[in-house]
Amino acid sequence: MQPWFEAVTIPERQSCLVYDRRLPEFGFNWHYHPEYELTLTLGSRGTRFVGSDVAPYSEGDLALIGPNLPHAWHSHDLADGAAEHRAVVCWFTESWIRSVLRVMPELGPISALLAEAEGGVLFGPAPQIRARILDLCDLPLAERALRLTGILLDLSQQTDRRALSATALAPEGLPRDQRRMEAVLAYLHKNLDAPIRLAPLCALAHVTESQLQRIFRRSTGLSVSAYVTRLRIGRAATLLARTDQQMSAIAEQCGFHDAAHLARKFRQTAGTTPSAYRRDFRSRGDPCPEGGFPMRK
Incomplete structure (x- = not known):
């Protein structure tokens, strides 16, 4: 099916946008957008759709999605002890992260991670990184941008990660x-x-x-x-x-x-x-x- 285009509006004076999504359930919302998306899913179990990949997700699912890569999380039930379906979503543009990498060569490992994200990247257990992502919701804007950069650097050094979709599906190639x-x-x-x-x-x-x-x-x-x-x-x-x-x-x-x-x-x-x-x-x-x-x- 054709993915929906989601318009993500990052305010002009912000480097990223963080959204703490809390819903009774996550319906199947097959969509794409030109921004990178880092999503931490909490409190639910279900199926994750990224490009051509269809796989399960559970509590603590963490994935990085590249620009214009169709994706969706469809929840089936609550995780044990959870009261709501929750996802902390962080969007950032390619132009922003590339500009950061140009002025800070020490962050070079992030470039390889961004390339992998074209087909989506799934990360293994990393409790400290997940806790820092949760903290993004409450940080002042300047600290949030710095924290996100540090999180991306740490994720780029995680060996427990794997590609999701073997091929990136272009939205314009899908049926109408x-x-x-x-x-x-x-x-x-x-x-x-x-x-x-x-x-x-x-x-x-x-x-x-x-x-x-x-x-x-x-x-x-x-x-x-x-x-x-x-x-x-x-x-x-x-x-x-x-x-x-x-x-x-x-x-x-x-x-x-x-x-x-x-x-x-x-x-x-x-x-x-x-x-x-x-x-x-x-x-x-x-x-x-x-x-x-x-x-x-």
Whole structure:
């Protein structure tokens, strides 16, 4: 679907804009803007969409999004002990950060981080950095700009980080008819446990099969079958982590032919078997995002 253009207005005498977003839930808001965005998500679990990447997020999710990269966080439920869905979002322009780097060569490592952010960057656990991002909300403007620069420098030196989207999806390359893609995606999410055929999807979108595949890939970066597999693996991962159901029961609920089919697709997608994923997940004691997609490291 076509991402919405979000107009981010950074006041003329400010280097960045910080917004402490608190909502009953985060709906799917597929959008883009020319500013960099550093987002710390708190209090919720759900699915993160960045370019062609679809993956789970949970409490403390921290990502840097590059200019004009479509993205969305869709919450499914509250994290344990949380009372609201919260995200601290910091926007800054490329012209500002580049001007800072020109006059302060000591900040050179930030340049590499900005390049990585073209496809989005996800950071691993870094409690001190997350605490400093939270403090941005209450700092005077001058201190806020200095703090943000320091945070970006620290993030550029974090070895526990990975790229999100393999390719940056240009908004102008996406289809314009958003409503037909929303109908297709809603159908897929609702009917994951049943065989997915193209004919009903084409009827919803009023296009031919070849047109649907082309539109779908431009919109999501994936084929219909690859997208459905990701959703099914995400649901299976949730059931593996949260229940003691047998593999055959999980396979049936997630639209796989049988346990062997589930195991094959799970290994191809996550790089491990369902049984190993369940055992490893429970040994770590991590919270499980609803519908979380177990990405390869």
